[in-house]
Amino acid sequence: MADKPAHMQHMPHFLGPVAPITIDHAEGSWVYATDGSKWLDFVMGIAVVNTGHCHPKVVKAVQEQAAKVPHAQMNIYRHGPMLELAAKLVEILPEGMDEVMFANSGAEAVENAIKLAKQVTRRPGIIA
Incomplete structure (x- = not known):
């Protein structure tokens, strides 16, 4: 232009x-x-x-x-800072919430939240 x-x-x-x-x-x-x-x-x-x-x-x-380690994708490798942060988060989460999942982006977080919801509810569809 x-x-x-x-x-x-x-x-x-x-x-x-x-x-x-x-x-x-x-x-x-x-x-x-x-x-x-x-x-x-x-x-x-x-x-x-x-x-x-x-x-x-x-x-x-x-x-x-x-x-x-500049980048270690959580579903391939694990590293100390990720494991330490997960443990700290579990300490402050409500009882019964004892697992943490990290994502690289908002899109990845939403995608995995949908997959988890479908798996837990055993329902195949979503309304968004």
């Missing part, structure tokens, strides 16, 4: 960003643009950085885990 800004030249036309900036880095609740401006991030990474951008404890944990 001829009317595309230069910085969006190689991006699909339907991915027009809301904020007119290119982010250089982020810290806490703030994002910093390549032009030096500072912006309060009300979106917080589409709600996935609820501890703030680059929280030191989160960065440290990610670095340590990435140095060991």
Whole structure:
């Protein structure tokens, strides 16, 4: 498209960003643009950085885990942090809820919830 800004030249036309900036880095609740401006991030990474951008404890944990095993799909491998988190979750869940399933995405979580519901109820269909 001829009317595309230069910085969006190689991006699909339907991915027009809301904020007119290119982010250089982020810290806490703030994002910093390549032009030096500072912006309060009300979106917080589409709600996935609820501890703030680059929280030191989160960065440290990610670095340590990435140095060991960056990704271990739960239905293929198991790893310590996953097992530890499952045990901690079971401690705070209501009695009788003693199993935890992790998913990589919302779509995967919903898909598995549907499969579990069908298995438990022994009903083949769903209404969504």
